[in-house]
Amino acid sequence: MQQTVDVVGAGLAGSECALQLADRGVRVRLHEQRPVRMSPAHHTDRFAELVCSNSLKSTKPETAAGVLKWELDTMGCHLLSIARDCSVPAGGALAVDRERFSSAVTEAVSSHPLVDVIHEEVTQIPDGPAVIAAGPLCSDALFQAISKAVGEGSMSFFDAAAPIVSAESIDRSIAFSQSRYEENAAGDYLNCPMERDEYDAFMDALLSAERVISRDFEQADLFCACQPIEEVARTGHDSIRFGALKPVGLTDPRTGRRPWAAVQLRAENARRTAYNLVGFQTNLTWPEQRRVFRMIPGLAEADYLRYGVMHRNSFVDSPHALDATFAIPGTQVRLAGQITGTEGYVEAIASGLLAALNTYAELADLPYPELPQTGALGSLVAYATNPATVGYQPMHVNFGLVPPLEDAPRRKDDRRRRMAERARADMASFVGERRDLFPIAGQESVS
Structure with missing residues (x-):
C-alpha cells in the first residue's frame, strides 16, 4: 500500500497504532514531541512511558480487564506482548518494569522499516490521513487546534501519580x-x-x-x-x-x-x-x-x-464531537488514546489498535470494523461513540457497559464468567469473519 499516515504521539496508543498500520503495509510518520518539548508528567524521551502506575490491571479471565487482554491478543496486539516480556510479579495483575517496557516499545517502533520517527512538536492538525494520539497532556497549541475542529466540547479532569x-x-x-x-x-x-x-x-x-x-x-x-x-x-x-x-x-x-x-x-x-x-x-x-x-x-x-504529582488531563466529548470511528467529522483524522476519554493503559493500547484498523479500512476501501458490543472493547467503544451518552466522563472497561445476559445466573461470579465466555466467543467470531482486517492475527489467543 503506497499510503502514508501521520501518527501524532508515541505513547501507548500511538505506538500500537504505528506498528499495526506498518504491519499492514502502510508507511507511518510518527511524530513525538519529546525530548524537544517535555510534558509535566513524563520523565524520559522513550515511547510508551507509563507515568501513573506500572500496573496494567487484572489478568484474571473472568474480569473485564482480563477479557480486554484476551481480545487484544486475538487481534494481534504488539504492546501487550511486550508488556508480558517486561512483567514483574504483581499477583493476579500484569505489572511491568517501566524502563524495560518503554525501551522495548521504542526499539520495536523505531526499528520497523515502515515507521519514520520525527521528533517535533505538532501544533496543527495534519491534513490526513492521520491519527492524533497525543494523549491528555498534548501541547496547548495542538489541543486548542483540536478543540477548534471539534467545537468547544473539550473537558478536563485532574489526574495524579503515586x-x-x-x-x-x-x-x-x-x-x-x-x-x-x-x-x-x-x-x-x-x-x-x-x-x-x-x-x-x-x-x-x-x-x-x-x-x-x-x-x-x-x-x-x-x-x-x-x-x-x-x-x-x-x-x-x-x-x-x-x-x-x-x-x-x-x-x-x-x-x-x-x-x-x-x-x-x-x-x-x-x-x-x-x-x-x-x-x-x-x-x-x-x-x-x-x-x-x-x-x-x-x-x-x-x-x-x-x-507523587498531580496534573490536568484533557479529553474531548467523543460521543458528540467525533464520529463512530473516532474521526473528526468530514476528515480523515482520527483521535486515539486517553484524549478520547477511554481511560486506562490497556484501554489506550486498544484504542490505538482500533484507530489503525479504522484507518486501514478507510485506505483499503473496506468496511469499518464493528466490534461485538458484548465484549470489553466493543462495549467501551459503544459508550464512547453513542450520541445519547449524557455527561461523558473518562471510562475504563467494565461489565456495567456490557449488555445483560439472558437468563443471567444469580451469583455475581457466575454472571461475570458467563459474560467473559460470551465476549471471547463473539470476538473470536469477529476476527474470523474479518480476515481482510487481520492478515497477521488469528493465532492462538492467550487465555
Missing part, C-alpha cells in the same frame, strides 16, 4: 512480603502494617498536610480511579482503610493477626530495587510527602526516587 521509593530504604523488619489471601505464595507485594493508633495519627497528618493545588476539588474535577489519597481520606475517617489500605487477607508475621490497616508496595522493576506506593496518588507538596508518608511503618527512612 510516589516511588528505593527498596533499600524500606525497613524489612516491619514491612513483610505477602499477597492478599496468599494468591501467590511468593508474596508479590510488600505490606506496611498499621495499628489503630498509627492509622489515626497518619489520617490526622494526611488531612492537614499542605497541597500543591490548594483549592478544594469538586468531585467532577477528579478522575475516580486516580483520586489523590488525601481526597479519598476526606470522605471519611475509614475510607482509605476500606480502600487502598484495606488489611483483609493479610497477616502481620510480627503479631500473627490482621493489621488495622496496611499500605501495599508493588515492585517497579524486575530487580525489585524500587517500589510504588499502591493507591497513593497524591497532590501533597514534596516536603509534605516526605513528612506524612514517613509515618507509615516501614517507611520512616524512605528514600524517594520519584514524588
Whole structure:
C-alpha cells in the first residue's frame, strides 16, 4: 500500500497504532514531541512511558480487564506482548518494569522499516490521513487546534501519580512480603502494617498536610480511579482503610493477626530495587510527602526516587464531537488514546489498535470494523461513540457497559464468567469473519 499516515504521539496508543498500520503495509510518520518539548508528567524521551502506575490491571479471565487482554491478543496486539516480556510479579495483575517496557516499545517502533520517527512538536492538525494520539497532556497549541475542529466540547479532569521509593530504604523488619489471601505464595507485594493508633495519627497528618493545588476539588474535577489519597481520606475517617489500605487477607508475621490497616508496595522493576506506593496518588507538596508518608511503618527512612504529582488531563466529548470511528467529522483524522476519554493503559493500547484498523479500512476501501458490543472493547467503544451518552466522563472497561445476559445466573461470579465466555466467543467470531482486517492475527489467543 503506497499510503502514508501521520501518527501524532508515541505513547501507548500511538505506538500500537504505528506498528499495526506498518504491519499492514502502510508507511507511518510518527511524530513525538519529546525530548524537544517535555510534558509535566513524563520523565524520559522513550515511547510508551507509563507515568501513573506500572500496573496494567487484572489478568484474571473472568474480569473485564482480563477479557480486554484476551481480545487484544486475538487481534494481534504488539504492546501487550511486550508488556508480558517486561512483567514483574504483581499477583493476579500484569505489572511491568517501566524502563524495560518503554525501551522495548521504542526499539520495536523505531526499528520497523515502515515507521519514520520525527521528533517535533505538532501544533496543527495534519491534513490526513492521520491519527492524533497525543494523549491528555498534548501541547496547548495542538489541543486548542483540536478543540477548534471539534467545537468547544473539550473537558478536563485532574489526574495524579503515586510516589516511588528505593527498596533499600524500606525497613524489612516491619514491612513483610505477602499477597492478599496468599494468591501467590511468593508474596508479590510488600505490606506496611498499621495499628489503630498509627492509622489515626497518619489520617490526622494526611488531612492537614499542605497541597500543591490548594483549592478544594469538586468531585467532577477528579478522575475516580486516580483520586489523590488525601481526597479519598476526606470522605471519611475509614475510607482509605476500606480502600487502598484495606488489611483483609493479610497477616502481620510480627503479631500473627490482621493489621488495622496496611499500605501495599508493588515492585517497579524486575530487580525489585524500587517500589510504588499502591493507591497513593497524591497532590501533597514534596516536603509534605516526605513528612506524612514517613509515618507509615516501614517507611520512616524512605528514600524517594520519584514524588507523587498531580496534573490536568484533557479529553474531548467523543460521543458528540467525533464520529463512530473516532474521526473528526468530514476528515480523515482520527483521535486515539486517553484524549478520547477511554481511560486506562490497556484501554489506550486498544484504542490505538482500533484507530489503525479504522484507518486501514478507510485506505483499503473496506468496511469499518464493528466490534461485538458484548465484549470489553466493543462495549467501551459503544459508550464512547453513542450520541445519547449524557455527561461523558473518562471510562475504563467494565461489565456495567456490557449488555445483560439472558437468563443471567444469580451469583455475581457466575454472571461475570458467563459474560467473559460470551465476549471471547463473539470476538473470536469477529476476527474470523474479518480476515481482510487481520492478515497477521488469528493465532492462538492467550487465555
